[in-house]
Amino acid sequence: MTVIAIDQNVCTGCQECTKICPNLAIEGLPHQPQKIDENKCVMCGQCVQKCKSYVSIAEHGFGAYALVHKERGLPESVVEPLFAAHNVTHIMEVKKALADPGAYTMVQCAPAVRAAIAEDFGAPLGDLAAGRLAAALRKLGFDRVFDTNYAADVTIMEEGSELIDRVKNGGVLPMFTSCCPAWVKYLELNYPELRSHLSSCKSPQQMEGALFKTYGAAVLKTPPEKVFSVSVMPCTAKQYECSRPEMNDSGFRDVDVVLTTRELAWLIKDAGIDFVGLQNEKFDLPMGDYTGAGEIFGVTGGVMEAALRTGYELITGKAIPAVDITAVRGIDGFRTAEIAVGDLTLKVGIVTGLKNVKPVMESLKAGQLDLHFVEVMTCPVGCVTGGGQPKLVVETDFEEAYKQRISATYDHDKELPIRKSHENPSVKKLYADFLKKPLGEKSHKLLHTTYCGDKKAHH
Amino acid sequence: MANEFGLFVSADIGKCTGCKACELACFQAHNKNNKVGKTIGTIAVPVTPKLYVTVIETASMPVQCKHCENSPCRAVCKQGAIVKVGHQIIVNEAKCIGCKDCLVACPFGAVTLLPFHAGGKPVPQPGNPGEGRIVASKCDLCPEEPLGPACVRACPNQALGVADINESRKQKNIAAAEALAVVNAGAPERRAL
Numbered sequence: 001m002t003v004i005a006i007d008q009n010v011c012t013g014c015q016e017c018t019k020i021c022p023n024l025a026i027e028g029l030p031h032q033p034q035k036i037d038e039n040k041c042v043m044c045g046q047c048v049q050k051c052k053s054y055v056s057i058a059e060h061g062f063g064a065y066a067l068v069h070k071e072r073g074l075p076e077s078v079v080e081p082l083f084a085a086h087n088v089t090h091i092m093e094v095k096k097a098l099a100d101p102g103a104y105t106m107v108q109c110a111p112a113v114r115a116a117i118a119e120d121f122g123a124p125l126g127d128l129a130a131g132r133l134a135a136a137l138r139k140l141g142f143d144r145v146f147d148t149n150y151a152a153d154v155t156i157m158e159e160g161s162e163l164i165d166r167v168k169n170g171g172v173l174p175m176f177t178s179c180c181p182a183w184v185k186y187l188e189l190n191y192p193e194l195r196s197h198l199s200s201c202k203s204p205q206q207m208e209g210a211l212f213k214t215y216g217a218a219v220l221k222t223p224p225e226k227v228f229s230v231s232v233m234p235c236t237a238k239q240y241e242c243s244r245p246e247m248n249d250s251g252f253r254d255v256d257v258v259l260t261t262r263e264l265a266w267l268i269k270d271a272g273i274d275f276v277g278l279q280n281e282k283f284d285l286p287m288g289d290y291t292g293a294g295e296i297f298g299v300t301g302g303v304m305e306a307a308l309r310t311g312y313e314l315i316t317g318k319a320i321p322a323v324d325i326t327a328v329r330g331i332d333g334f335r336t337a338e339i340a341v342g343d344l345t346l347k348v349g350i351v352t353g354l355k356n357v358k359p360v361m362e363s364l365k366a367g368q369l370d371l372h373f374v375e376v377m378t379c380p381v382g383c384v385t386g387g388g389q390p391k392l393v394v395e396t397d398f399e400e401a402y403k404q405r406i407s408a409t410y411d412h413d414k415e416l417p418i419r420k421s422h423e424n425p426s427v428k429k430l431y432a433d434f435l436k437k438p439l440g441e442k443s444h445k446l447l448h449t450t451y452c453g454d455k456k457a458h459h
Numbered sequence: 460m461a462n463e464f465g466l467f468v469s470a471d472i473g474k475c476t477g478c479k480a481c482e483l484a485c486f487q488a489h490n491k492n493n494k495v496g497k498t499i500g501t502i503a504v505p506v507t508p509k510l511y512v513t514v515i516e517t518a519s520m521p522v523q524c525k526h527c528e529n530s531p532c533r534a535v536c537k538q539g540a541i542v543k544v545g546h547q548i549i550v551n552e553a554k555c556i557g558c559k560d561c562l563v564a565c566p567f568g569a570v571t572l573l574p575f576h577a578g579g580k581p582v583p584q585p586g587n588p589g590e591g592r593i594v595a596s597k598c599d600l601c602p603e604e605p606l607g608p609a610c611v612r613a614c615p616n617q618a619l620g621v622a623d624i625n626e627s628r629k630q631k632n633i634a635a636a637e638a639l640a641v642v643n644a645g646a647p648e649r650r651a652l
Contacts, residue, residue, distance in 0.1 A: 012514050014478035016615065031477060031514050040609075058511055058571050065505070079501045104563040120500025265500050390498040393487045394613045395480065397497050 002088050003043040003240045004387075008033040010053055010084035017047035018054045023186055023380065032427040033084075040189065044182035044354065044378045045236030045260075046066075047388015051085035057191055077270040087236040087388065090257045091267060096142045097228040097256075106216060107142040108208045108287070109133060110300035111149050112234035112383035113261045115408040117400075119390040120265035121275045125397065126404025128412055129281025134288070135269050138281060144220065148231065149290030151208035152297040152306070154430065155179065156421035157301075158447055159201045161438035165444070173195045174349070174364070176372040177303050179203045181241035184451065186354055191361050191433045192452045200448040204297065205231050205238055206247055207253030208287065210446040214432045216287055221401055222367040223400070227255045229395070234265045234298070234386030237283045246456075249446050260388025289426035290411030292323075299409045300327040300352035301335075304375040308339055316424035318341040323419050331381045331402070335362060336371065347371045348456070354378040384409060384421065425446035464625050465526030465546040468608050474618035479517030484613030488601055493568060494579045504581075507573040508589035509598045510610060521610070521619070524548060524569040524598040530571055532561035532597075541594065546599055555558065555594040560597075570597040606612075 006017075006026070011033035012385045018026040019312030023040040028034035036047075054367055068082050072104065073092055097103045100372065125197060137145045157202045163175050178184055178199045202210070209229050217224040235258075241247065241257035251413060268275050283289070293309050303326045312320040327337040328348065333356030336349045338356040349371045363369045379385045380398075384405035392401055411421060421427065437444045450456050468513045485508040487495050493504045510523035530548045533541040540554035541561060552575055562572045573596040575582045579592030600621070611619045 011521065012477040012479065014476035014519070016476060031516060031519055052483050054479065054483070054506055056479075056482070056508075057505055057573055058508065079504075080499050080507050119496070119498045122494060122496045122501050125497055151619065206591070259477075262500060385472045390500050392498055393495070394484045394609075395615055396612055401497070 001240070002038065003117070003121075004036060004041055004045060004048060004085065004087055004236060006034050006036055006047070006051075007084045007086070008035075010055055010068065010082075012053045012084070014053065014284070016052070016266075017050050018051055020046050022182075023189065027038070034293065038410070042182040042185040042189070042226055042354070042378065043237040043240045044173070045087055046379065047085040048083070048087055048387050049235060049385075049389070049391055051083045052436040053084040054081040055455055059430075066400055070293050075266065075270045076146055078266050085215075086261060087239070090239065091259060092262050093257050094259060094267065095270070095328055097230070103143045103228040104144075104220075104222045105228045105230060106139050106144045106146055106212045107146075107147045107230045107232065108151070108205065108212075109137070109149045109232045110205065110234055110238075110298065111152065111262070111295045111406070111409065112230050112386060112389065114299060114412070115405040116234065116389045117261050117265055118275065119401075120262065121156060121161065123276065124404070125401045126406075128406040128408040129275075130412060131282070132275060132278040132420075134283045135273055135281040139273050139278075140267060140271055142218070142230070143353075144284050144287075144432040146208065146212070146287040146292050147214075148208050149294030150287050150424070150426060151204035151211065152294035153291055153421035153424045153427045154207050154211075154447065155201055155204045155297075156293060156306050156310045157431070157438045158207075159199050160307050160314060160421075162199055162201065163307065163311065164315060165439065167372060174369060174374045175374045178327060179297065179312040180237075180302060180377050181235070182237040183354060183357070183376045185237065186378070188452050191365075194364060195451040195454075198451055200450070201446055202247075202449050204242060204294075205233065205258075206254055206449070207447045209242065209247070210250045211287060211430075213250035213252050213254060214446060215313045215430065217342065219286065222280050224250060224252060225409075229250075229254065231255050231257075232259050232261065234383045234389045235379075236260050236387040246449060261386075262388060262390060265390070280316065287430060289424060290416075291424045292419030294420040294424070295413045295416065296409055298383045299406050300331060300377050301375065302348050302382065304328045304348055304350055304373070304408070305375075307373070308348075310421045311346070312339075312341050313420065313422065313441075315344065315389065320420075335442055346373065349374040350452055351376045352382055353380055381406060463546075464623075465528065466600060466621055466623055467525045467546065467599070468523050468610060468619055469622035470520040470619075471618045472518050472520045474616045475518070475520040475614075476515045476618075477512055478615065479512045480613045480615055480624075481510060481521050481610035481619060482506070482512055485509050485601075488604055488609035490576070492578065494575050503573075503579055504576040506576050506595055507576075509596050511568070511571065521573055522567055522569055522585070523610075524565075525567065525600075527598075531564035531566070532595075535564040537559040546600075547602075548597075549599050549602075550595045550597060552594045557593045570595050572596065581610075632639040
């Protein structure tokens with residue numbers, strides 16, 4: 001399945017994409033069209049963000065745009081420029097499901113989507129649009145408008161418990177986060193022997209997807225086979241992640257289709273919805289209930305901060321002195337911090353920008369990485385700068401966009417009434433009614449996974 | 460900047476990768492009235508740049524108007540749609556009828572005809588409302604951009620600059636004189652001659 005492609009008729013061979021590709025997957029001669037080696041591509045979509053080689057009237061003629069548009073299977077309402085590097089869209093499958101009265105459509109949105117989608121409707125960079133996003137999805141006709149942030153809170157329960165277990169019981173350390181599918185793919189391709197360092201947790205998208213067709217279907221009294229599970233992601237690699245063959249623990253494919261933030265903006269325009277004029281609405285209960293900790297998953301350092309907010313309280317039994325853990329914030333490619341958690345000094349590392357992970361992995365291989373927990377995100381400053389986010393016309397706006405999308409995320413965290421995952425009432429209810437306990441039997445079946453094609457061990 | 464010749468954007472062919480960042484920046488700078496914002500999703504009109512990245516087998520560079528002193532495009536334009544403002548050669552789209560004489564006249568291919576939009580909508584051909592106007596499009600040096608031409612700022616490889624060719628000629632004169640001055644200073648016996 002092709003996720004990212006470069007159109008051979010449109011590429012000018014500038015090789016700007018080859019310079020940023022974190023796994024050297026793009027090949028070709030200068031001034032000749034470039035090709036993606038699909039065996040090496042981690043599908044992060046940073047090339048899609050970078051590419052400026054558009055279908056041009058001056059160069060390709062007046063009829064070229066319509067041809068490329070048709071080839072890519074885009075809705076007629078899409079009129080924006082088309083570029084050589086692009087992700088293969090599945091928007092028509094979503095349109096079809098929304099029009100099918102027999103399908104029960106459930107949608108989830110990643111945290112970073114709300115920090116950027118308004119930009120594609122002319123709003124300032126990083127204009128926070130959580131309420132309008134929920135309203136737009138409901139207007140599009142999704143039967144239930146849920147939120148990946150809820151599953152991010154569940155991820156913290158599972159991953160935090162896993163970390164504590166590894167630290168207390170002499171498990172493999174450091175443990176690395178596994179939320180980012182491009183990072184997971186990179187590790188599988190380049191460091192498969194280190195896979196025991198990856199958390200066994202699925203990403204929030206896949207946790208939420210597995211819950212949609214089990215817990216969600218039961219709560220909503222809907223047959224799981226009727227559920228059509230859509231996720232809206234800032235990420236191009238998420239479409240790859242949901243199509244991994246093992247991602248079917250609900251008994252069905254857990255996530256049917258992924259739309260990028262840009263593609264959701266297309267869908268909203270396609271339906272003639274005035275996004276800017278929408279009134280704020282809330283995400284649906286229970287799987288759209290989220291905390292500030294879930295929200296900050298969208299920025300570098302956020303998963304770490306969310307894990308520390310909960311981990312601190314689970315280990316010490318006391319309230320964390322300061323909810324804002326600024327020691328793990330920032331945008332440097334690799335940074336470390338030591339956090340006192342009761343008697344334990346937790347040594348943590350944060351990597352952002354996948355190119356920065358190589359020296360960290362080499363130091364791990366050499367036995368020199370003295371850390372307990374490492375967060376890795378592929379995109380420049382985390383998911384807010386993902387390959388599926390609104391694409392900037394000029395690169396001189398990158399810095400401002402990064403800054404504003406990060407602030408939008410932290411602002412949203414601050415304004416939410418609950419900011420710690422373990423205090424999310426709907427997550428507490430999920431454990432009470434369904435999962436029973438973190439790392440329990442149901443969690444193991446639905447929320448955890450293996451890598452490099454390994455079989456899941458029976459619990 | 461006091462200049463006696465027309466300024467123009469010049470490209471360093473050794474630095475240009477052919478990425479077209481300049482074309483997009485040019486389009487964005489000239490299409491604010493077409494609601495073109497910061498992201499690609501805000502673009503609902505065709506991309507109509509005023510400079511043209513040209514890729515050949517061994518190199519690439521944008522080709523753009525040199526604001527020629529005798530400006531053959533202006534000389535041939537029967538509509539008076541191409542005018543000289545100060546030292547710059549500017550297209551007045553409202554007067555352009557799309558006759559293509561300027562395309563024929565320009566020795567560099569720095570002008571082409573592209574669709575013309577206003578307020579996010581195609582501007583209809585007079586007398587033929589079903590058809591959008593196609594007008595001459597070429598570099599105007601971004602007169603409305605306080606920081607100068609958008610293409611120069613957007614280039615990720617710093618391959619573009621605004622050339623003040625008279626000033627750089629003077630610099631070359633000075634460099635040439637300085638080179639000879641060294642020879643002269645190092646050979647006092649020759650000065651004695």
